[in-house]
Amino acid sequence: MDERKKKSNNSQEDEEKDEEKEPKTILGVFTKQQFTMICVAVGLVVLLLIITVTSVVLPINSGSETSKTMVPFTTDGDMLEFLLQNGEIQEKDGLYATWYHSANSKVETQKALESDTMILEADVNVQGHNTDNETNIPIMAHPPDVYSDNTLEEWLDAVIRSKKGIKLDFKSLQAVEPSLNLLKNKNQTGINRPVWLNADILPGPNVPGFWPVVNGTRFLELIQTKFPDVTISPGWKVLYLPPFPDVTYTKAMVMEMYTTVKHLPQRITFPVLAVMVRNGWPHLSWLLSQSSRFSLTLWQGQENPTVNDLLFVRDNTNPQRIYYDIYEPVLSQFKEAAKQKDRPRRFYTGGDIVDYFKPANSDGFNILWEKVYDQASLLSVLKESPGGMLVIPVTSGTGDVRIPVVEGSLPELPLQNCLDLVLASKNPWGIYLRVKSQRQLATSLHLLRKAYANDLLYHPVWINMDISLGVFNVKGYITGLEFVRTINQIFPYVTMAPSWPQEVLDQGYTPQVVEDMMELFQEVWQDVSLQLLAVHLDRSEAGIRIIQQSQERFSLTVEQRTRIEGLQMKSLTFFRNGTRHRTFYNVPKAVKGFVSEIPNKT
Ligand SMILES: *[C@@H]1O[C@H](CO)[C@@H](O)[C@H](O)[C@H]1NC(C)=O
Ligand SMILES: *[C@@H]1O[C@H](CO)[C@@H](O)[C@H](O)[C@H]1NC(C)=O
């Protein structure tokens, strides 16, 4: 509309100019009649211009599909980049990409093309699959249908004329090769959009090993040889069973997938069932972190995911690396909630505290640590500190030994009350439980588990205990195995923060005590932070050096329990030499001033 108005204003100006010239030209060159004819001609041209401009410009603005406006785009390109270039989205954020499902039959495909969704997802099989009449013609059908009024070729021809992205979901291995041949063929005249190829290639949650899946080896082989310019979407076959709501993607499933695809050069997006993502997050987030080419596509079946679960995923990921193939009304509710500026972040309890606190220079040194002694000290910290790791010593209650309480608190502060106060605070707090009594490990974990299940716990949680293991096998301490097993059974979404019994540290952290600790915790899937006491550092250079070489796996926390313990400049300098975003300082604030004077590593 604006375009049109501007045009007519311009032509008015032109006419005005013409009128100014009128006396000269009319007297000098033209007769009155000639002049009138010229005026009519000019008027006609202007009119024609207006008509042409409006008829060309307006339909484009109203979003009609025309391949003429398509920007050239490679089939293996990034979907968000594609949508951005075509003006479908304003920023590269998977939240804004929209999906149309099962655009299979001709009617459904047409509906999809006329809709404003951005990406078409459709199912491919061969005609008459598993019947006597099976052909190798790829058709658009979701099992049990093996016939369709729409072949893949017809489908591609229709979709390529639009501005929509393509995701093909292969329902049988037989359909893959002829489809890749078709894609190769169409590519010669230009597909001009990302193509995603999906197949369920591994058994996933609630699916027994013998269940038929698309042969992944063959699926990937065919892609590499026939048409490698795609994004691969390799999935797990999954069943959601309401009686088992906690079943999710396991470490073994995720590892198997990673092993299957890690050598591939393509972009890869892993389709995951949205309702299972929060529980499977430790493993799925691990998978995501293995390559910048990896993304996740959350999809849903019968069961709606909760808005909270979706926010949880969003709050723990880069917006460019998650797609949300979720139905209404949950999708709109989620988008609305995600946009709210001041909502508290739903942090993964087992996540990295540098990601949570975002300290200056991503330096673990800049994270504050506060100790909780009793309710009064807790309330004062919650009020006065900007946030940090709260070290909470836990032991058995004196009245009821089954209840975990804050050690030394008077009046006795039950851990539950302590957690309630922390979770009610708006500042960022990490919860560091120093479990002093073996029987309170399980009880404390149960409290955490309950808060997590009730959607209250979105803080980093560390579990510390002195443990007994290998060369530091000391009576009276929980064994390393028991510590790991209890956490995994009750509430595994934590950072494990084991420390050594005082009794074995006469020689400091020797290579031997360090190596035995690392050997056990190498195997756990959680993040692990080894807890070292400052008083022993000066005798421990060799041991610490070993840990510093594995800081990708193990973060380090140095702790000074009292102000008067000598913290040697030399050993601190040495400590400071480690990976800064993986080294933490649970020390009094006064000591921090002293540490900050240590010059930066070059
Ligand atoms: C296969 O095709 C034949 C002839 O068109 C038809 O009679 C028969 O029912 C078909 N068989 C199956 C299993 O669909
Ligand atoms: C999958 O395909 C590969 C390669 O073609 C083949 O060696 C393997 O036996 C197949 N696996 C199954 C379970 O059919």
Ligand SMILES: *[C@@H]1O[C@H](CO)[C@@H](O)[C@H](O)[C@H]1NC(C)=O
């Ligand atoms: C698809 O077409 C593009 C552009 O012509 C070309 O560069 C690319 O190699 C083709 N890909 C395949 C797998 O044929």
Ligand SMILES: *[C@@H]1O[C@H](CO)[C@@H](O)[C@H](O)[C@H]1NC(C)=O
């Ligand atoms: C710090 O690390 C560098 C190598 O990363 C090493 O050469 C140097 O000796 C270390 N400094 C101290 C004080 O350990």
